[in-house]
Amino acid sequence: MITMPSQADLAARNKALDLIKSSMKSLVEQINEGEKPVLVIPKRTLSNTIYDLRRKMLLLGPEVQHRSFTDVNEAKKFMQTLLMASIIFDALRNNEYPTIRDLYYRGKHSISYRTVDGKRINENTWEEQRESDSVIRDLEVFLSVLREDLLILSKEKGKVVGNLVIRSGDDTIDLSKMGHGAYAIEPTPDLIEFVDVDAEYILVVEKDAVFQQLHRYGFWRKYKAILVTSAGQPDRATRRFVRRLSDEYKLPVYILADSDPYGFYIYSVFKAGSITLSYESERLATPSAKFIGVMMTDIFGDSVFRKIVKDKDSRKILEEITPGVSELKPKSPYLDESERSNFIIKAKTKDLERAVELVGYKVAEVCIEDKEVKNKVKKKEGLTGYPWFSTPEWTREICIFFNTLSKLEIEAMASKGLKFLADKYIPEKLSVGDWID
Amino acid sequence: MSELREVYRAVSPAEFFYKYREIAGFANPVRAVYQTIRELVENALDATDVHGIPPDVKITVRKADETQDFYQITVEDNGIGIPPNIVPNAFGKVLFSSKYVLRQSRGMYGLGVKMVVLYAQLTTGRPVEIITSKSGYKRIYYFKLRIDVNKNEPVVIEAGSWRKTRDWHGTIVSVTIEGDWNRAKSRVLEYLYRTAVVLPYANIVMVTPENEIVYYPRIVNIMPKPPVETKPHPQGTDLEFMNSLVKNTDFKTIEELLVKSFQSIGDVTAKQILQTAGIDPNKKPSELSDNELLSLINAMKTYDKYKPPSSRALSPLGEEIIKAGLKRAFNPEYVDAVSRRPGAYSGHPFIVEVGIAYGGNTPIGEDKPVVLRYANKIPLLYDEATDVISEVVKEDINWENYMISFPAPLLILVHICSTKIPFKGVGKESIADIPEIRREIKLGIMEVTRGLKQFLSKKIREEEAKRKAEAVAKYIPEVAKSLAVILADESNLNALRKEIISKLTTIVARKTGVSFDLLHGIVKSIEAEA
Numbered sequence: 010m011i012t013m014p015s016q017a018d019l020a021a022r023n024k025a026l027d028l029i030k031s032s033m034k035s036l037v038e039q040i041n042e043g044e045k046p047v048l049v050i051p052k053r054t055l056s057n058t059i060y061d062l063r064r065k066m067l068l069l070g071p072e073v074q075h076r077s078f079t080d081v082n083e084a085k086k087f088m089q090t091l092l093m094a095s096i097i098f099d100a101l102r103n104n105e106y107p108t109i110r111d112l113y114y115r116g117k118h119s120i121s122y123r124t125v126d127g128k129r130i131n132e133n134t135w136e137e138q139r140e141s142d143s144v145i146r147d148l149e150v151f152l153s154v155l156r157e158d159l160l161i162l163s164k165e166k167g168k169v170v171g172n173l174v175i176r177s178g179d180d181t182i183d184l185s186k187m188g189h190g191a192y193a194i195e196p197t198p199d200l201i202e203f204v205d206v207d208a209e210y211i212l213v214v215e216k217d218a219v220f221q222q223l224h225r226y227g228f229w230r231k232y233k234a235i236l237v238t239s240a241g242q243p244d245r246a247t248r249r250f251v252r253r254l255s256d257e258y259k260l261p262v263y264i265l266a267d268s269d270p271y272g273f274y275i276y277s278v279f280k281a282g283s284i285t286l287s288y289e290s291e292r293l294a295t296p297s298a299k300f301i302g303v304m305m306t307d308i309f310g311d312s313v314f315r316k317i318v319k320d321k322d323s324r325k326i327l328e329e330i331t332p333g334v335s336e337l338k339p340k341s342p343y344l345d346e347s348e349r350s351n352f353i354i355k356a357k358t359k360d361l362e363r364a365v366e367l368v369g370y371k372v373a374e375v376c377i378e379d380k381e382v383k384n385k386v387k388k389k390e391g392l393t394g395y396p397w398f399s400t401p402e403w404t405r406e407i408c409i410f411f412n413t414l415s416k417l418e419i420e421a422m423a424s425k426g427l428k429f430l431a432d433k434y435i436p437e438k439l440s441v442g443d444w445i446d
Numbered sequence: 447m448s449e450l451r452e453v454y455r456a457v458s459p460a461e462f463f464y465k466y467r468e469i470a471g472f473a474n475p476v477r478a479v480y481q482t483i484r485e486l487v488e489n490a491l492d493a494t495d496v497h498g499i500p501p502d503v504k505i506t507v508r509k510a511d512e513t514q515d516f517y518q519i520t521v522e523d524n525g526i527g528i529p530p531n532i533v534p535n536a537f538g539k540v541l542f543s544s545k546y547v548l549r550q551s552r553g554m555y556g557l558g559v560k561m562v563v564l565y566a567q568l569t570t571g572r573p574v575e576i577i578t579s580k581s582g583y584k585r586i587y588y589f590k591l592r593i594d595v596n597k598n599e600p601v602v603i604e605a606g607s608w609r610k611t612r613d614w615h616g617t618i619v620s621v622t623i624e625g626d627w628n629r630a631k632s633r634v635l636e637y638l639y640r641t642a643v644v645l646p647y648a649n650i651v652m653v654t655p656e657n658e659i660v661y662y663p664r665i666v667n668i669m670p671k672p673p674v675e676t677k678p679h680p681q682g683t684d685l686e687f688m689n690s691l692v693k694n695t696d697f698k699t700i701e702e703l704l705v706k707s708f709q710s711i712g713d714v715t716a717k718q719i720l721q722t723a724g725i726d727p728n729k730k731p732s733e734l735s736d737n738e739l740l741s742l743i744n745a746m747k748t749y750d751k752y753k754p755p756s757s758r759a760l761s762p763l764g765e766e767i768i769k770a771g772l773k774r775a776f777n778p779e780y781v782d783a784v785s786r787r788p789g790a791y792s793g794h795p796f797i798v799e800v801g802i803a804y805g806g807n808t809p810i811g812e813d814k815p816v817v818l819r820y821a822n823k824i825p826l827l828y829d830e831a832t833d834v835i836s837e838v839v840k841e842d843i844n845w846e847n848y849m850i851s852f853p854a855p856l857l858i859l860v861h862i863c864s865t866k867i868p869f870k871g872v873g874k875e876s877i878a879d880i881p882e883i884r885r886e887i888k889l890g891i892m893e894v895t896r897g898l899k900q901f902l903s904k905k906i907r908e909e910e911a912k913r914k915a916e917a918v919a920k921y922i923p924e925v926a927k928s929l930a931v932i933l934a935d936e937s938n939l940n941a942l943r944k945e946i947i948s949k950l951t952t953i954v955a956r957k958t959g960v961s962f963d964l965l966h967g968i969v970k971s972i973e974a975e976a
C-alpha cells in the first residue's frame with residue numbers, strides 16, 4: 010500500500026532538497042572555474058565546543074575545517090560526504106525515510122580501480138557505520154540542519170502523555186487518550202503540529218518505569234502536567250519535542266532524574282546540550298529547564314554540607330569556586346535514617362570520576378573524606394568542571410555526593426510510596442520552588 | 447747415510463709451461479676450453495680494435511671426434527693479419543710477441559696462443575692451423591705447425607699460399623683440443639656476453655657444437671681511440687731493462703740515451719739525474735759499470751719532478767661505448783658511465799672507467815651491486831673475491847648513502863686500462879690492490895652513483911606524487927556521480943557526470959603535477975569495472 014506523505018512531510022522534503030541542491034551547486038561552480046572543490050565545515054571537536062554563558066547552552070565555536078578534494082588526507086572524507094549527500098538526496102526525492110543504518114548500507118559499495126603500477130584494488134566507500142555516521146554529522150553541520158530535517162529516522166525512545174492535541178502526518182492525536190500507553194515521540198518532531206495544550210508545565214522523567222507509574226496514577230491529569238520520559242539518555246527527538254513545546258507554549262520544564270552524576274548529566278543535556286553533539290544545541294537545548302530532583306539534599310538534608318563548611322579552609326575554597334555556597338537556604342531531608350539505609354546505593358569509581366568532570370577536582374578534594382577514595386580521582390586533578398554546573402547549588406549537591414559516596418535512583422522514591430512521590434515530593438518541591446536552575 | 451745426488455739442467459720455456467699449464471689457466475678440461483677460446487678471441491680483438499678496425503670475430507666450436515671429447519675451435523678475425531715469416535714464431539715459440547711495447551693491449555706475455563698449441567699437442571696431438579693475410583698482400587698464407595717443446599721452436603708441418611681474390615685481411619686460427627665443452631659452455635657464453643657489453647662496436651658470432659648461434663651485432667659506429675706506442679717512463683724502469691738498453695744502443699752518450707729512450711726526460715732533467723748518480727753525461731752507455739747502472743736507476747726513481755706518465759698509450763672505452771653496451775645488455779632504467787682522468791702508479795699510466803646500470807633487466811644484487819670487472823677490455827670472470835674492484839665495492843662505498851637498499855637491481859662495471867695491469871697471476875683474472883688504482887675506482891664509483899642517487903630521489907618524488915594523485919583520482923567517479931545525482935535530471939545525468947569527471951581530472955592533474963593521461967587511466971579503470 011502506498012501512503013501519501015503528509016503536507017508537512019512534503020514541505021520538509023522540498024526544503025531539504027533545495028538546501029542540498031544549492032550547497033552542491035556552489036561546489037560545481039568551483040569545479041567549473043577550474044578550482045579545487047572545498048567543503049567548508051564547522052569543526053565538531055571538543056576544542057571548538059563552547060559554553061555560551063548568556064544563552065546558557067553548549068554551542069559550536071567559530072572554527073571551520075576546509076575539506077578539500079585534492080588533499081590526499083581529505084579526499085576520501087570528501088567523497089564520503091558527497092556520496093552521503095547524494096543518497097540522502099535520492100531518499101528525499103523518492104519519499105523515503107531511511108535510518109542511519111539504511112544510509113550506511115545504501116552507500117556501502119566497493120570502488121575497483123587500477124593503481125599506477127597496474128594492480129587492481131577494491132576499496133569500500135566505507136567499512137563501518139561509524140564512518141557513515143560521522144559524515145552524516147558533517148552534513149548536518151555543513152548544511153546547518155538536523156538529520157530529522159532531512160527525514161532521516163532513528164529509533165523512537167521518548168514518550169509523552171498529557172492534555173495535548175497534536176497533528177502528526179495527516180492525523181490528529183489526543184495525547185490525553187492514550188489509555189495505559191503513551192505517544193511515542195516521532196523521530197521528526199518538527200513535523201508535529203501542536204493543536205491544543207492544556208497544561209501548566211512539562212515534567213520530564215528520566216526513568217520509563219517511573220513515567221508509567223505516574224501515568225497510571227493519573228499524575229498529569231491531577232497536576233496539569235505534560236508527562237515526558239526520555240527512557241535514559243535523551244535522544245534528539247525527545248529533546249527537540251520538549252524544547253518546541255516549552256518554547257511555543259511558554260511552559261516551564263522540570264527534570265526528574267536519578268540522584269547520581271549520570272542523572273545530573275542527563276539533566277544538563279536537556280538544558281545545555283551535549284558535548285559531542287554541540288552543533289544541535291541551538292535546536293535541541295532547553296536552557297530554562299530546571300532540575301527538580303532527586304537532589305542529594307532531598308536524601309541527606311544539608312547537615313553534612315554544613316559540617317564541611319564549618320571548616321574555615323574548606324569554606325574558603327568552596328566559596329572561591331561558587332560564591333554564596335555557604336549561605337544557601339537550609340534544607341531538611343525527605344528520607345529518614347532507616348529509609349536512607351534501605352534505598353542508598355554505594356557510588357562507584359566511575360561515578361566519582363564523572364562527578365569530578367561536572368564540578369572539578371577541587372570540590373572533590375575538599376569534600377571527600379576517605380583518603381583512599383581521594384586517591385582514586387587524583388588522576389582527574391586538572392579538571393575544573395563544566396561552567397553550567399558552576400553554581401552554589403550544584404557545588405553543595407555534589408559535595409554531599411563526594412562526602413557520602415552515595416547515590417539513589419528515582420525508583421527508590423516511588424518505593425517509599427507512589428503516593429509520596431506523586432502527591433507530596435513533586436508537588437511540594439514545585440510549590441516551594443525547590444529546584445536547581 | 448748416503449747423500450742424494452742433485453741433477454742440474456735447464457728447461458725451455460715451452461717445456462716449463464707444458465708441465466705447469468695450470469698457471470696459465472689450463473688446469474682441467476673445463477678451464478681448457480674456456481681458456482683456449484679466450485686466448486684466441488683476445489688475440490683476434492688485439493689485431494682489430496687496437497689498430498682502429500671495428501672487430502668482426504667469428505668463433506666456431508665443433509665436435510672433432512666421434513668417441514673422444516675432441517673439439518675443434520676456430521677463431522676468425524678481420525684484423526691486421528700476420529706477416530708469413532713471423533707466423534711460425536708467433537704460434538710456435540713461447541715468449542714471442544709483438545706486444546712487448548708500451549701500448550695497451552689484451553695480450554702482454556707472448557704466451558697465450560702457444561699454451562693453446564701446447565695443450566692441443568698434449569691432448570689430441572693435432573697441430574695448429576693458421577690462415578692469414580695483411581691488407582695490401584696479394585696472397586693468403588697457410589700454415590700447419592707444432593712446437594718442439596725441448597727446443598722451444600716451431601716445427602712447420604705444412605705451409606702454403608694462394609692468391610687473394612678480394613682485399614681480405616685477418617687471421618683464422620684453428621686448434622683441436624680435448625675438453626669438457628658441456629661444462630665449459632656456460633662459462634664461455636658468460637665470457638662472450640661480458641665481452642660484448644664493453645664491445646658494442648664489435649660483431650661477435652659464435653657457433654656452438656649444438657649448432658646454436660650466439661650473435662652480438664655491432665650497435666655503435668664509434669670506436670675507442672687506438673693506443674699509441676710510447677717510450678717508457680723513467681719511474682717504471684728496472685735494472686734488467688736498463689741493462690739491455692745500454693748494451694744494445696747506438697747512442698753515443700748516456701745523456702742522449704736517457705733523453706731519447708724515455709718520456710719526461712729532457713736535457714736539463716737528464717743532467718740533473720746524471721749528476722745525482724755521479725756519472726759523466728758524455729760517458730758511452732756501454733761503458734757504465736754495474737755500480738754506476740745501479741745508482742743511475744736509483745737517481746731516476748727518486749727524482750720527483752717528472753711529468754706524470756703519458757696516457758697516450760692507453761685506449762679507454764669512453765663513456766658512450768660503456769653506456770651503449772650496458773643499455774643493450776640490461777635495458778636499464780638508469781645508466782651512466784665515467785672515464786676518470788689518467789693516473790699513474792710506479793711509472794705506469796692507468797685509467798679507471800666506471801659504468802652503472804639500475805633497474806630494467808639489471809640483475810639483482812643481494813647485499814651489494816653485481817660487479818662486472820674488466821682489465822684492458824678483457825672481462826674478468828674468476829677470482830672475484832680477491833679482486834681490488836670487488837673489495838672497493840664491498841668495503842669502500844656506503845651504499846645506503848645513495849638511497850640504495852639491497853637487494854637492488856644494481857650493477858657496477860669497472861674497467862681498468864693500463865700499460866701494465868697489476869694482475870695477481872698469469873691467469874689474468876684478478877687485480878692486485880694498488881692504492882692509486884683503488885682510490886680511482888672508489889672515486890669513479892662514487893661519481894656515477896651520485897647521479898643514480900639523484901635519479902632515484904627524483905623517481906621517489908615522482909612516485910610519491912603519483913601515489914598522492916592516485917589517492918585522490920580514485921574517488922573522482924564517485925564524487926562526480928554524487929554531484930550529478932543531486933544537480934541533474936535523469937536526462938542529462940550522464941552528461942553532467944562525465945563533464946565533472948573530466949574537469950576534476952584536470953584539476954587533480956594540475957594540483958599534483960601528474961599527467962592527465964595517467965589519472966584518466968585510473969578513472970577509466972573504475973568506469974570499466976562499474
Ligand SMILES: Nc1ncnc2c1ncn2[C@@H]1O[C@H](COP(=O)(O)OP(=O)(O)OP(=O)(O)O)[C@@H](O)[C@H]1O
Binds near residue numbers: 526555556560
Ligand atoms: N689473430 C691474430 N692476429 C694478428 N696477430 C696475432 C694474432 N694472434 C697472435 N698474433 C701475434 O702473435 C703473437 C703471440 O700471441 P700470444 O697470444 O702468444 O701472445 P700475446 O698475445 O702477445 O700475449 P699473451 O701471452 O698475453 O696472450 C702476438 O703478440 C701477435 O703479434
Ligand SMILES: [Mg+2]
Binds near residue numbers: 557558
Ligand atoms: Mg695473446
